[in-house]
Amino acid sequence: MKLNDLGCNPKIEEIIKSEQYANFEVGRVVREHKERYFVSLQDGDFEAEITGNLRFSAKSNADFPAVGDWVACVLFDNQLAIIQSILPRKSLLERQAVGKHGESQIIAANVDEGLIVQSADHNFNINRLERYMTICYSAGIDVTLVLTKLDLISKTDFDDILHQLNERGISISIFPISNVSKQGYSDLMTYMRKGKSYCVIGSSSVGKSTLINNLMGYEHLKTSATSESNLKGRHTTSHRELIVLDNGGILIDTPGMRELGITENPEALSMTFNAISELAQECKFSDCSHTNESGCAILFAVENGDIDSASYDNYMKMQREQEHFQRSVADKRKHDKEFGKMIKSVMKERKKNRF
Template sequence: MTLNDLGFNKQLDNYRIEQGLDSFEVARVISEHKDRYTVKTAANEFDAELIGNLRFSAESKHDLPAVGDWVAISEYDENKALIHSVYPRTSILERKAIGKLGETQIIATNIDVGIIVLAVNRDFNINRIERYLTICNSSKIEPIILISKIDLIDASELKILLNEIKKRIKNISIIAISNQSQIGIDIIKQKLTKGKTYCLLGSSGVGKSTLINSLMGKNIMITKEISDSIDRGKHATTHRELIVSENGILIDNPGMREVGITDNSEALEITFDEITNLALNCKFNDCSHTNEKGCAIIEALENDELDNDSYLNFQKMERERNFFDSNQEERKKKDKDLGKLIKRVVKQRKKHKF
């Protein structure tokens, strides 16, 4: 295996030389466990930890390594290494942090393609697809939609389901697959490119780990049997993990119950480009698209030219984006006020000391 097989490129190599990191080994983070990491070089894997300076100089979790990151390391014991620096990221796939207002959570970094996986049974929800598309668009990475477990429905049901998706989502590759019968697996393999990184996104039990096993041709990921009570696979993946295959680099993720939207309005505009384009034709620049005469969106809804469910989902996600944005500004203000308070206390202590 070479570093190129892991996704290393000329731009990263130039950065390594320019920043004087050529005395360190190059590695990629393949898994993260709290404060410890597993990193992979062209020849070995290491249990790695951060040097103190890197840990204490980090202003937020975004400054710390994540799965997919390139890092500069040095070996200090058998299969152990220290992480000295994190290379610049080409993309950051993230969502709103669960239970934390105005904060984001990194899913993975340096992703080329997001593979959105939904099962035809209980998991299927076009609103959820639009959410995944939005976080992909926010990161400026190409999305592919996989509809899994098609062996659970007949051909006519599948056709109806695919038509429902295509009615709302345009110009995105949609592949129907079955890990049981292997239908569609060869089509996915043809879309994978050696050296590119693909991140699997989806809820628990939709078959992401099983898909990786199918693509690898061997059982490298733990999977669990289907639950009769909820008609879905049981969740097996407990942490993010990067796997290198002959066809590309795959990142498996724990299932996401929530796909929270951050403050990227451009990503929403890309996902719902039909609505965005209609809004440009509204009579008023400040149109709320709710009850104004001359509103192009309202006219499109009334004439069945725009899907109502898609518009409702857009409105909901836009409200979430605005809410996230306001809480992020509030959090920044609190951080700023706290910084001022600390400086004031330090200044007063110095004054009383002398």
């Protein structure tokens, strides 16, 4: 597979041709599972490992390769690719690491657009949609909603979903599809562009694997039946993988995410909740918390019905979550800095006593 098929563009080509990468094989990470990597190079796909230097110099998860990354490699015995470094990234899609305060988990790198997948029946949840939108905007990428299982709802139900989105002020591209009749697939395929990378994100049981299989035209990913008792499917994707479609569009599949913590980009919340963000400029106090202050334009709009109360509640919840994450990051950096100073002090004292 040629690098152009993997999304290589003039900017990446310019980086590859630079003196810094002249002696390396450059390719894209196409699969990752439990710190095992597979890289697609000009001469084929290779299992890959990272160098010890890259591992030990990493300060956070963001310093490790992720699916979608362009990496510089050295081939060992023409069988194993040793990843030496990561090329500059266009975007980095991430969320809060589950159970780890102040740390992020990388979802994918160099993504152009997030395909947020929700099913039109029991799974549809606007609060969750706003969360997915926010993490995408944090990465500086566009978003599109793919609404699956259209065959399981009536036209009235579908119109109600559109009404809910309108009430919340959400105006993004929507592709309603049916995995049974294949309705909507042609429009989605036409929408996806050659060389563009689309990250498929959503919770379990929304039909992500079936969506990708249908886009590919054959069963590439394993799917599992949905439980009739609780309407929840089992995890069918256990790793992240980059897939090139026949039309040249590039999909990055991800495991279903039950928890989706917001990281520290405040501008992303403003983009998701644009109406609320604009009203905040009209508050009487510049440091308004939008909770109980007199002269709060947002609270006034909520009381008058100009801002949906559920949207306001979700906004405030994510804002508190974001502030907590920022404090956790600051505390972690402070702790690491103090620990580093202590190590330097100990080493200095040992060196002094040695003489």
